[in-house]
Amino acid sequence: MIKNSIISLKLINSAAFAVQDELFKVGLWFEGSKLAETEIYWCALSPFSLSDADGFFTHCVSPVQKILGFEQGHIYIPSFVLSQKIWKKRGSIRDVIRHEYAHSLAHYYPKLISKSDFKNTFGDDYYTYEPIKMKKKAFISKYARIMPMEDFAETFMVYVRRKGIMPSTIKNKQLIKKWQYISSLINLINK
Numbered sequence: 683m684i685k686n687s688i689i690s691l692k693l694i695n696s697a698a699f700a701v702q703d704e705l706f707k708v709g710l711w712f713e714g715s716k717l718a719e720t721e722i723y724w725c726a727l728s729p730f731s732l733s734d735a736d737g738f739f740t741h742c743v744s745p746v747q748k749i750l751g752f753e754q755g756h757i758y759i760p761s762f763v764l765s766q767k768i769w770k771k772r773g774s775i776r777d778v779i780r781h782e783y784a785h786s787l788a789h790y791y792p793k794l795i796s797k798s799d800f801k802n803t804f805g806d807d808y809y810t811y812e813p814i815k816m817k818k819k820a821f822i823s824k825y826a827r828i829m830p831m832e833d834f835a836e837t838f839m840v841y842v843r844r845k846g847i848m849p850s851t852i853k854n855k856q857l858i859k860k861w862q863y864i865s866s867l868i869n870l871i872n873k
């Protein structure tokens with residue numbers, strides 16, 4: 683946890699370095715890995731539509747966002763999050779970066795993500811902006827329930843944090859399937 687809600691560039695850089703080392707350990711950071719095309723940028727504030735995000739990945743950018751300097755295919759970490767008060771702690775910056783790298787993976791490996799096994803695992807396509815009906819225990823976090831892409835990103839975040847070793851507390855079959863999906867995705871990327 684971070685003591686106050688303002689994030690420095692130094693903090694982002696050290697968290698990014700640590701997460702890239704974890705990505706290396708799970709087999710996603712190597713010579714030629716498309717994940718390395720993602721830059722991690724510090725920005726003062728998020729665009730208005732994402733004002734409560736601790737971080738975000740730009741699958742696409744609107745003309746207004748472009749004027750503000752955002753580019754497609756990168757991770758942005760805002761220094762200050764409008765919805766958070768100065769005294770409110772925000773989550774680990776490493777977790778934010780782990781989560782955003784999942785969106786990067788989907789962005790740079792679109793063919794792998796669009797296969798039917800994504801839908802079979804997460805209940806619908808990656809770009810489905812609606813919640814999926816599944817048992818609560820089939821989701822790794824509350825945020826994962828928002829839509830398939832966030833479910834994928836949240837599961838990926840824990841996967842990378844745990845270096846691919848599934849916590850013994852995970853018992854739900856659907857959640858185990860999501861975990862295994864990420865393992866098989868990494869195998870495909872390494873082929």
Ligand SMILES: [Zn+2]
Nearest residue numbers: 781785832835
């Ligand atoms: Zn996300």
